[in-house]
Amino acid sequence: MHTLSQHINSNKITIINRSNLEGRLDPLYYNSDLTKFNSGIYKSIPLRSVVLSFKSGIGAGKQDQAIDENGIIQIRPTNIDENGFLKFDKNVYLPIEKKIDRLEVGDVLFNNTNSQELVGKTAILKEEKELSYSNHITVLKPKRDVLLSEYLWIILNLYQKNKIFYAVCTNWNNQSGVGIELLKSLRIPLPPLESQKQIVEVYQSAYEQQKKIEEESEALLTSIDGYLLDKLGISLPEKDNSLKNRIFITQLRQVTGGRFDPKLYDKTTTSLKQAIKETDLKQFKVEKLRTFIVQSLAGDWGIEHNEENYSQEYEKCLVIRATEFDNDFNLKLDNSRVKFRLIKKDKISKIDIQENDLLIEKSGGSPDQPVGRIAILTKDILHNNKISYSNFIHKIRINTSILNPEYLFCYLKTIHNIKLTESMQSQTNGIRNLIMQNYFNQDIVVPILPNGDFDLEKQYEIANHIQSLRAKAMLLQQEAKNILDNVKQQVEQMILGNAY
The missing domain is CATH 3.90.220.20 (DNA methylase specificity domains)
Incomplete structure (x- = not known):
């Protein structure tokens, strides 16, 4: 067994047996919390053993997107928040007639490309909604008889929180990625289905508390x-996005010497300005x-x-x-x-x-x-x-x-x-x-x-x-955040058992 000199800071040295090398030499890969999660009371298995399929979506440039909101939302990394929940405040739409895969309830959405800090954040589709997904999202469909979608979603987000994907990802041009082959080989602890259900119930209960508090916060802000x-x-004018209201006429003298931009003269803008003046x-x-x-x-x-x-x-x-x-x-x-x-x-x-x-x-x-x-x-x-x-x-x-x-x-x-x-x-x-x-x-x-x-x-x-x-x-949002942070620690303990 190799011993280090007492003059060397052991926290800056990673030692690994040659037999344990997995085709990579970067020290971060072998110095993550992955070992902690896979040394617990439950058997550790690679994802390929319990996931039916891994599939990434398609890229979509401006020329491939639908006009306005007349299309299907394409889930991108920006649609997944830091806690692994879907959000729809900034959306990209694809044409409805485009032949693309749609998401299904229970699909687990893994963010395969992002910054090193954010790569690996994961969402789950819990309700029927017509959605597609980009090439920066890998969709995992678990074998439901051995692996619950909700448990997979929780464990992948715990990995992200513990910087495991930060450690194992590949880096290039200010981007970081976790490819499908690496994802397939990733090992996770697999409790029995009954234990998975208990973990999901604990997490779900905390999420419902958190959601209620966030709704109170949102009501205040709104x-x-x-x-x-x-x-x-x-008094704001009522919104009317009908075709009739979107067609308007303006005087030439108002446009002459100014911007030839319909937004400046449309009925919504002029009505808002008039409401302020009145x-x-x-x-x-x-x-x-x-x-x-x-x-x-x-x-x-x-x-x-x-x-x-x-x-x-x-x-x-x-x-x-x-x-x-x-x-x-x-x-x-x-x-x-x-x-x-x-x-x-x-x-x-x-x-x-x-x-x-x-x-x-x-x-x-x-x-x-x-x-x-x-x-x-x-x-x-x-x-x-x-x-x-x-x-x-x-x-x-x-x-x-x-x-x-x-x-x-x-x-x-x-x-x-x-x-x-x-x-x-x-x-x-x-x-x-x-x-x-x-x-x-x-x-x-x-x-x-x-x-x-x-x-x-x-x-x-x-x-x-x-x-x-x-x-x-803001205080309510912090309270909601603390609830999620605490349940993540609780769930982590449940997964690790006496090994942590």
């Missing part, structure tokens, strides 16, 4: 736009956003953070990108995917980041999401990191003597949610770009005092109520 619009006396002018002022702005600055992506690039003229910053914008709350900066870059000190001095500055997403978006999301720089955010922002983000500072920054943050977030921001953008090469002139010219409704001055106290009251709703919703 109420925010209605509350704000009601406080401002704005608020009670005895209680509110309607002013252009630009009248409140005292500073407006573009961002900088900087350079890669490494020893070669580092010099006294640069400073390391957490650079906020569009991916850090959160649709429900503010900024997501507490994960491992944030980017630190080197920004020139004179640029940092110029952009002059301060508390209550607002960040606007000016490039990005998606087919289902307009560009133009908004964020606010709070004291906590600035305390935790040296902050900068990318060239896809724009920063504004407003005159706080007449307008509360948190009120404006809440207002602009609602304007984005009702999709009025969609009329302020253009699209090139699949990327949506905010037309800053149009954005700065949008109407802002602000409460006023009887003498006509801006009512800062009322602004604060509205903003404070909205932020309290968001805080309650």
Whole structure:
């Protein structure tokens, strides 16, 4: 038996018998938690022994997709959340007549290609729904007499959580993959069916608790736009997507010298703008956003953070990108995917980041999401990191003597949610770009005092109520997350038994 020198850190060394090599020499492959799961009280078997079929879907570029929502949703990695549940907030559709495999109830959907952190997340189809799947999804159909679909779904997600797929995947060009042959050879502990059912029941009970709490959180978040619009006396027009309503006529003088873009002049956009203008002018002022702005600055992506690039003229910053914008709350900066870059000190001095500055997403978006999301720089955010922002983000500072920054943050977030921001953008090469002139010219409704001055106290009251709703919703989401995290640990113990 080989022994290491006492001067060598054993945590940085992996020793394996030659007879145990499986055709790969990368140490991560042999240093994962896979051994832990396969050394428990239940027999360990390769997936090929208990799964009837492994099949990946097809790729679909823009030319292969259906127009709008007239098609079948193709399940992609973005349709699987971090806990292995299907979500349908950002969808790609394929033509109904296209000859493609459809999913069946009980199918287990394994994400075979993603970043190294996310590869291996797995979903299950629990109800009848006409769906297809992409080449980045491998569908597993278990032998139901020995392996429950729900148990397979749970164990694969436990593997993902324990970074087993992180360790065993193959990496190339910033992507990581788990091929079908590797998946077939992957060993899992296989309890008797009765034990599998008990594990699934425990997990299902926790999931139902979690879902109920998440629904409470979602209800709070959904109420925010209605509350704000009601406080401002704005009544949204009823949505009418009929063919008759989608056909409209506009005056030539309105188009001349401007954008030849139907979204800017359609009935939905003009009705939304009119609803804002028709608020009670005895209680509110309607002013252009630009009248409140005292500073407006573009961002900088900087350079890669490494020893070669580092010099006294640069400073390391957490650079906020569009991916850090959160649709429900503010900024997501507490994960491992944030980017630190080197920004020139004179640029940092110029952009002059301060508390209550607002960040606007000016490039990005998606087919289902307009560009133009908004964020606010709070004291906590600035305390935790040296902050900068990318060239896809724009920063504004407003005159706080007449307008509360948190009120404006809440207002602009609602304007984005009702999709009025969609009329302020253009699209090139699949990327949506905010037309800053149009954005700065949008109407802002602000409460006023009887003498006509801006009512800062009322602004604060509205903003404070909205932020309290968001805080309650966030606490509920954390409670729901804790329920799932705890049941994952409980289920892991049930699978490992006395071996862990």
